[in-house]
Amino acid sequence: MTTAGGVDVAAERARTPGATTGHHFNAAGAALPAAGTVATVVAHLELEAAIGGYEAAWQAAPRLDGVYRLAASALGARPDEIALVESATAGWQRAVAALRLQPGDRVLAARSSYVSSALQLLSLERETGIKVELLDIAPDGGVDLDSLARALRSGPVALVTAAHVPTSSGLVEPAEQIGALCRAAGVPFLLDATQSLGQLEVDVRRIGCDLLVSTGRKFLRGPRGTGLLYASGEMAGRLAPVSPDVRGASWTHERDWVVAPGARRFELWEAAHALRLGLGAALADLAALGAPVVAARLAALGSALRAELSGVDGVRVVDPPGAGGAIVTFAVPGMPAERVRAGLAARGVHLVTVPAAHGRWDLAARDLPAVLRASVHVYNDDADIYALVEAVREIIAADRPVAAPVVPEPDPFARILERPRVVSRPEPEVLDAVVVGLGVHGRATLHELARRGLRVAGLEQFRLGHDRGSSHGATRMIRRAYPNPVWDGLVGDAYEGWARLSRDAGVPLVRTTGGLYARPPGEPAGLRGPGCREVDAAEAAALFPALRLPDGWRAVHDPAAGVVDAEAAMRVQLELAVAAGARVHDREPVLDWRHEGDLIAVHTPRARLLTRRLVVCAGPWIGRLLPGLAPELTPVRIVNAYFPGGDFAPPRLGCFSAELPEGLAYGIPAVDGRGVKIGLDAGPVIDPAEPVAPASAAELGLLSSIAARLLPGAGPVGENVVCRYTMTADKRFLVGPVPGQPGVLVASACSGHGFKFAPVIGAALADLVTGVARTDLDFLSPARLTAQDVR
Structure with a gap:
């Protein structure tokens, strides 16, 4: 499966490091983050370490402001209606506390309510005398809308609350219908979107909720410790935080203060800015894919998994009829859920159990002590579903009693006839090429080699997306204006290369500005x-x-000059390379390399790789790998x-x-x-x-x-x-075979103007690796340097 429902599954898996460590079905708990999200968090932490937390926050202020815009866009809201909080529960508690519920106030709660939300309401009922009324359930398992309408007509109601998707099943509550009834009655509606934002389309205007909370760690694929609180402009103006903070209020006089306008009155000064930036990266990924595309893909995957599990003898799918989307809950009657989960984990399949104590208004009412919850995301494919279903079959089969096997009489001659077995050791795999350094030219080369069907590995000494070289940053310039006509052909090919890469990736990479x-x-x-x-x-x-x-x-x-989206270019080249079969090893420096006959052995802290060609794209570190070139760089x-x-x-x-x-x-x-x-x-x-x-x-x-x-x-x-x-002294690149070193090529020393040429340089190196001459690159050849043997 490459592309499904508009999602390039291979590309999503390529940019999700955890997709290769097992079969992950816990997006409803903590989804696997994309590599770009992790890199964003780490980069800001490193910046804090380098210049200080306050200074790093000041520097990142525009990007932090951008997180509000991204969150608002995801919800169909305005940025001033968004508060960034530490978790959905933190947002929930601050919003409910700010309602200042009084004794006798009625709160109508769906049975889908999350455990922490239910506990707060029950605590308020016990301590302050509010009345918590549970809404009836419709035949599909969701809120009975007629029951809600009757409850709203029977007397004043202070709040209606529901979970869009509960923690205990794949049910999707009729949120829009609930919102319409609440609007008509003039009653605030608080929606828990913890399990829906990132897997369903969530539009607060269409739903009609006044308050909404969500977390970053689930289907948004953001970091743990992040969350969102939406408060409509009208609702926010009516709420006063019980515990105002310097972030959300101004101390105006000795005994007086004013709260900030909008939802930010609910925020605290102390915040994990690195995590918030990571949340922004995850929100940007969702925007790039498109919430409707993601929702359609996850609904299809969830339906497929639900159908496959329903066909397994001994499995009971326990989702209510109103289930849909990405979450599937099931049980194996007669076997504790936790034992099944442990057996799956031992087989590399990861999901969670939800005990009745986490959904007592739902699971206990359905007489379910616990359920197994599998939740899919865009990085899951058919192989994952197959692995989960077959692992469940194995566990059930192993638990069933079987007849004792017939043990044959021992053969008295067996020991005498035994001979030591000779176990053949497989020869080490020989790669067609190893690319060292995964900046823009290394990625372009890796992509082009893999696209042509070669067996290739890419080695990066630092983490992917690091900022220690010359390929990081958001934008680069591309232009046809060059001082010497010798560049014209390469420039033209570069423009064509970017256009082709944009088509292949489905992402616009160049914007013409002149x-x-x-x-x-x-x-x-x-x-x-x-x-x-x-x-x-x-x-x-x-x-x-x-x-x-x-x-x-x-x-x-x-x-024809313009701007290259450098961050997207770096990302898609690597994603396409991995999708085409390239292996990528980050945090794996090359310790040494040497010729071994017709092959080249590359030594890293983890492995010894044998390859026919070695392509060095190591930027400032070329001199360490090719010391003969060091004087020229x-x-x-x-x-x-x-x-x-x-x-x-x-x-x-x-x-x-x-x-x-x-x-x-x-x-x-x-x-x-x-x-x-x-x-x-x-x-x-x-x-x-x-x-x-x-x-x-x-x-x-x-x-x-x-x-x-x-x-x-x-x-x-x-x-x-x-x-x-x-x-280099002449500001021209080094691209081509390394003199005196058979099978070794180099591409780097790009003197500040090389990013724009990445696609054409990657293609040129792939030509050279496969034996195609490129005389048009003679003006960039390392052979123009005086050194004869640059090892």
């Missing part, structure tokens, strides 16, 4: 290219009104900064560069919500073995002064990115 590359009077034209032309300062101002060039300056206009430090504020999005601004006294300044327009991005194509020489220090005040001050000169109205500096360029 580009201006400016120089002061008297400076010779540095750039030219197909479709490019020279313009003066006046025409440049007409093309990009947000860019201010001094009088007398001239520029080269490249209408200069790693330098480069800082980029974002400047929010102002109108610096296309068409008022495109990509640009300007020859300044400080060096070549370059910029990318505001296309990703962070602001305009500015960098300087120069920096100090560094040792790649040293940790990356955060941007200094002097570095950011220099970029701020450049922004002030070129972009009137740019705000103060926001986020920043520190990376490493690996430079």
